[in-house]
Amino acid sequence: MTILLSTLNARYAHASLGLRYLQANMGELREATQLHEFVIGAKTTDIVEKLLSHKAAEGTTIVGFGVYIWNVEETAKVVAMLKRVAPEIVIVLGGPEVSYESAEQQIVQLADYLVTGWGDVTFPQLCRQILNGPKPLMKTHVGVQPPMADIVLPYSLYSEQDIAHRTLYVEASRGCPFKCEFCLSALDKTAWPFALDNFLLELESLHARGARLFKFVDRTFNLNVKTSLKILQFFLDKLEANPDDPVFAHFELVPDHLPDALKDAITRFPAGALQFEIGIQSFNPEVQALVSRKQNNEKAAENIRWLMQHSHAHLHVDLIAGLPGEDIESFARGFDQLVALQPHEIQFGILKRLRGTPIIRHTEAYGLVFDPHPPYTILATDRIPFATMQRLVRFARYWDLIANSGRFAHTLPVLLGQSPFANFMALSDWLYAKTDATHRIALDRLAGLVGEWLRLQGMDGGAVNDLLSTDYAGKTPKVPEQQKQPLAGSVAPQRQARHLVH
Numbered sequence: 001m002t003i004l005l006s007t008l009n010a011r012y013a014h015a016s017l018g019l020r021y022l023q024a025n026m027g028e029l030r031e032a033t034q035l036h037e038f039v040i041g042a043k044t045t046d047i048v049e050k051l052l053s054h055k056a057a058e059g060t061t062i063v064g065f066g067v068y069i070w071n072v073e074e075t076a077k078v079v080a081m082l083k084r085v086a087p088e089i090v091i092v093l094g095g096p097e098v099s100y101e102s103a104e105q106q107i108v109q110l111a112d113y114l115v116t117g118w119g120d121v122t123f124p125q126l127c128r129q130i131l132n133g134p135k136p137l138m139k140t141h142v143g144v145q146p147p148m149a150d151i152v153l154p155y156s157l158y159s160e161q162d163i164a165h166r167t168l169y170v171e172a173s174r175g176c177p178f179k180c181e182f183c184l185s186a187l188d189k190t191a192w193p194f195a196l197d198n199f200l201l202e203l204e205s206l207h208a209r210g211a212r213l214f215k216f217v218d219r220t221f222n223l224n225v226k227t228s229l230k231i232l233q234f235f236l237d238k239l240e241a242n243p244d245d246p247v248f249a250h251f252e253l254v255p256d257h258l259p260d261a262l263k264d265a266i267t268r269f270p271a272g273a274l275q276f277e278i279g280i281q282s283f284n285p286e287v288q289a290l291v292s293r294k295q296n297n298e299k300a301a302e303n304i305r306w307l308m309q310h311s312h313a314h315l316h317v318d319l320i321a322g323l324p325g326e327d328i329e330s331f332a333r334g335f336d337q338l339v340a341l342q343p344h345e346i347q348f349g350i351l352k353r354l355r356g357t358p359i360i361r362h363t364e365a366y367g368l369v370f371d372p373h374p375p376y377t378i379l380a381t382d383r384i385p386f387a388t389m390q391r392l393v394r395f396a397r398y399w400d401l402i403a404n405s406g407r408f409a410h411t412l413p414v415l416l417g418q419s420p421f422a423n424f425m426a427l428s429d430w431l432y433a434k435t436d437a438t439h440r441i442a443l444d445r446l447a448g449l450v451g452e453w454l455r456l457q458g459m460d461g462g463a464v465n466d467l468l469s470t471d472y473a474g475k476t477p478k479v480p481e482q483q484k485q486p487l488a489g490s491v492a493p494q495r496q497a498r499h500l501v502h
């Protein structure tokens, strides 16, 4: 008998935390359980062949797939092929993408069993039933949420290879008490913490094994200030004890809650050690009310400003375009407001209709039209027609290439001027007309195009060259990517490090 846990990650660097939780909680079946991760884009036949090479010589083989919005289409192909070439294999699905609106999904129809919601306890129970009988009668098994203390933490399952080469996801709590209607965490209605001392021991052991890059998946890291402070102190102690061997930690923050005690701890971190992902999503109070997002905009703006002025943290702030009730003017105002706060990165996302999220209640009233295929991106609303939405999609892509990349740090303020949204939209429209592409634009070509645009706006050619030459993009001779060390002594990912040196 063999149990294979598998998923297709978005990138090799993303080690699946969900699969490791399942493996850690298999109890007496843990020895018989193996983990096999793939990366999207891999050939279906290769994945199926590799999985089958681990099939049990005797007895039952169960394959459990973690299904997410980014891998559902490719996983469906893998499941279909597995069922054709080895129909005796028992396939169990789990993960957020198949936890809601499941019956209508082709992948669910192809599989033998489905675990919705939390799988830590329910997946091993289901495996026991499949292996020992009596055969489970139901196809769908609603995940039981155990007391947090009953969940075995999975961090010892990160291999030496994972520690050396991949992002290590960790979580001090699950769930979120807020109810933003576009977000799956809105269904949790509360957050559940893991026992902090145990969790810190796990972090300690990961650090002792060489882990230096930690990404917290907690939806709201700063909810419980006492807990947040202890976690920050853990990293501060490490930084103090080993200044030449630093750590980098990433947290998601709610922006309007930053008490002084947290601010004090944050200011003690050196550059290149701390990153905050901050969801603003919209600055429009009417839109916020419509999607049940509670946010004190003034406080949020004040905290972002404070973080930029008084801390070394790298700030990645999220905005969403296409929310119900938002028109292009109000989105532009929010964007300009956020640019004025000067966070290092603005993640300009386009609304997606995640399965199970309550946002669909606005579909009729606000003319929401979503792509029926993953990732279910919004195509139009009653206020933003399809053609304009496409312009926003391209804006987001070019914004990533030019602004978030950190490669045009000195040129960007000139491009944005006094009306960042309008000016960048004009550049975005022009770039698309010129290239007919939003991907595969080499950096040299992009730098040339940006220069051409500035000259078209009336800037003197010499001044354009001087400006671009102060940036990464314009510098010659080119330094190979792997030789660039923008922030010596930091383990911050390169893009973040680029932002912090400007």
Ligand code: SF4
Binding pocket: 176, 177, 178, 179, 180, 183, 184, 185, 186, 219, 220, 254, 279
């Ligand atoms: S968007 Fe953030 S704050 Fe809102 S429900 Fe989701 S995780 Fe919670």
